[in-house]
Amino acid sequence: MSARVAVVSGGNRGLGLAIVRELAARGLDVVLGSRSLEAGRAAAGQLAGLPGRVAPARLDIAAADSVSRFTMWLHREFGRCDVLVNNAAIAIDGEGDAATVDPDVVRRTFETNVLGTWHLTQVLVPAMRARRFGRVVNLSSGMGQLSTMSDGIPAYRVSKAAINALTRILAEELRDDGILVNSCCPGWVRTDMAGWSPGAPAEQAADTPVWLATLPPDGPTGGFFRNRQPLDW
Ligand code: NAP
Numbered sequence: 001m002s003a004r005v006a007v008v009s010g011g012n013r014g015l016g017l018a019i020v021r022e023l024a025a026r027g028l029d030v031v032l033g034s035r036s037l038e039a040g041r042a043a044a045g046q047l048a049g050l051p052g053r054v055a056p057a058r059l060d061i062a063a064a065d066s067v068s069r070f071t072m073w074l075h076r077e078f079g080r081c082d083v084l085v086n087n088a089a090i091a092i093d094g095e096g097d098a099a100t101v102d103p104d105v106v107r108r109t110f111e112t113n114v115l116g117t118w119h120l121t122q123v124l125v126p127a128m129r130a131r132r133f134g135r136v137v138n139l140s141s142g143m144g145q146l147s148t149m150s151d152g153i154p155a156y157r158v159s160k161a162a163i164n165a166l167t168r169i170l171a172e173e174l175r176d177d178g179i180l181v182n183s184c185c186p187g188w189v190r191t192d193m194a195g196w197s198p199g200a201p202a203e204q205a206a207d208t209p210v211w212l213a214t215l216p217p218d219g220p221t222g223g224f225f226r227n228r229q230p231l232d233w
Pocket of ligand 1: 009010011012013014015016034035036039059060061062063086087088089090112116139140141142185186187188189190191192193194199
């Protein structure tokens with residue numbers, strides 16, 4: 001059987017790059033989606049010699065035409081998609097609170113974190129359905145947990161709560177198609193997004209998303225996980 005093909009959005013740096021590396025180390029062919037093709041090529045260049053192929057591709061999930069071009073390229077280049085890791089996201093709230101945050105910040109956050117993730121998932125699910133096999137991993141956050149919801153970074157928090165809702169809906173819709181859909185929180189990760197604050201190295205934080213991306217057929221679906229353990233919604 002030819003290698004499984006995984007797509008990772010925002011694969012050029014941070015947690016996304018670590019997920020690409022770990023999946024390719026496990027022998028999957030991995031499409032490293034990147035807004036900048038140059039940055040994607042540079043990142044892929046760091047990953048030579050792994051068992052799986054790493055193929056950089058231009059992908060801006062917030063731009064519908066970019067998602068369309070990417071889908072056509074993927075069809076030509078690989079003709080399949082078995083795994084989707086929805087990793088790309090932005091956190092641009094700054095000091096804003098929900099009562100005062102600039103609506104433009106909310107709109108841009110949703111265009112990437114929610115609508116972009118949703119659109120990319122919609123265009124790749126048919127390839128999974130065709131083979132009756134798929135794994136969708138949504139990078140969420142404890143910031144999106146309703147059970148512990150608090151103030152601060154409201155647009156980001158609400159976008160991750162929306163992604164958790166989408167996870168549960170898709171998991172139900174796709175349950176009979178052999179497609180497992182899960183959310184995860186990677187915890188604090190030492191990346192640009194977290195301001196390089198003390199946190200886990202990206203390689204360590206990649207463990208749970210990679211586990212969800214490579215689940216066996218009887219693995220969980222419609223769950224929310226941190227450190228491979230279920231989290232409350
Ligand atoms: P990061 O270092 O800021 O990297 C974000 C990645 O997303 C970059 O590759 C960025 O590309 C890409 N991206 C942003 N907008 C995009 C778009 N419209 N289209 C395609 N790619 C886009 O973030 P990270 O810390 O690795 O976070 C990865 C995921 O984990 C995110 O979903 C985040 O919410 C989640 N998370 C992170 C933490 C943490 O502590 N870091 C905690 C909880 C959850 P460019 O290089 O082009 O900007």
